[in-house]
């Protein structure tokens with residue numbers, strides 16, 4: 259990998275020898291003979307790496323390191339190069355001091371060219387890794403970072419989430435698939451004092467029992483064949499942070515017992531371990547299963563349910579959040595429009611109406627996918643209904659809300675509805691029975707018979 263390297267040394271001979279060597283290694287080289295020049299080039303030329311002689315006149319190598327550290331932690335923080343310091347033989351104390359001030363490694367003069375290559379490669383590999391982690395975090399976090407919630411039920415839910423985020427209470431997130439449970443779990447972590455510590459996801463449905471146990475609790479060396487060394491589990495690696503137990507409704511029975519014990523005692527054993535480990539993590543669990551039903555069917559421990567259910571938040575399905583729809587549409591077309599084609603998109607009135615009418619069984623995730631597809635298919639900047647690839651199943655007017663004391667006599671209830679439907683069919687078709695039969699999906703003769711049987715008036719009511 260080629261790097262841009264700034265060499266800082268007041269000794270001409272060393273400077274030119276190092277320069278030659280680094281150019282030969284394929285790097286781009288900048289040079290500075292004093293501290294001031296070095297600091298200027300470090301900001302103006304944005305090198306990846308600085309090879310810094312610690313013995314410089316006026317501004318010493320350690321002074322330069324101090325100033326770079328200030329820039330790095332300033333507000334706003336500046337990107338400064340990683341530093342490898344070059345020290346004279348026998349000045350190990352200064353090398354230690356340099357590392358303390360933020361240098362990532364040191365070389366002692368005189369050094370072999372091979373040693374120089376190894377140190378540079380090691381630092382470069384470390385930098386590539388850090389950059390990659392940053393990109394991945396931005397990618398993963400970005401998807402969940404922005405919480406849209408304008409609908410009154412969501413506003414209330416987010417308000418509660420913000421209040422409980424500060425506590426360490428266990429939170430259970432319920433709701434259909436794609437409603438945003440993981441979005442809220444990550445927000446709970448972001449809004450909590452644990453934000454600087456890890457947020458670790460454990461998918462309880464993804465692994466068979468023994469692997470999941472290992473993933474959660476880790477193992478001791480020799481716990482089973484192949485356990486060649488001690489490995490921490492996800493709970494240990496989340497220390498101080500949040501563990502998100504996703505799909506908790508699918509957790510195997512044996513592990514439910516172990517988890518219950520962990521939640522009660524804040525202690526656990528690694529697989530094959532004899533010493534308990536205390537832990538300080540916050541648990542957030544989520545499922546789209548009906549846990550009460552799972553308890554009845556003997557698939558989920560009731561006592562675990564009560565432990566998890568300290569605070570429970572139920573994400574409403576998208577079809578019950580009409581006021582979130584346009585805000586989510588805006589959010590997704592802005593985000594994906596910019597990422598996919600770097601131009602702004604709009605949504606036509608027709609398309610928006612279709613979006614509002616559709617019942618969204620896959621909830622926010624489905625809406626997001628539909629819009630990503632529409633952006634890809636849309637030839638210009640306006641998304642039309644045909645780009646959405648959804649069709650509306652006209653809503654059936656059967657959302658019956660039964661009161662406790664309503665009669666539930668099947669035939670009586672059905673007859674009542676039948677009469678209502680026929681009356682509505684006739685009204686809509688201007689009391690033309692042929693048209694009404696078509697609208698109702700019935701044979702004309704059968705409709706006439708029903709009208710007679712049910713005693714429905716075949717004429718408009720007189721005013």
Ligand SMILES: Nc1ncnc2c1ncn2[C@@H]1O[C@H](COP(=O)(O)OP(=O)(O)OP(=O)(O)O)[C@@H](O)[C@H]1O
Nearest residue numbers: 401404405406435436437438439440441546622623
């Ligand atoms: N309130 C929201 N604001 C912005 N984006 C959201 C919101 N809710 C969900 N999303 C988007 O929808 C996608 C699905 O959300 P999430 O993964 O949190 O759903 P889930 O409830 O965990 O679903 P499942 O039960 O299938 O795991 C996310 O990638 C996110 O982009």
Ligand SMILES: [Mg+2]
Nearest residue numbers: 439440504544
């Ligand atoms: Mg999820």
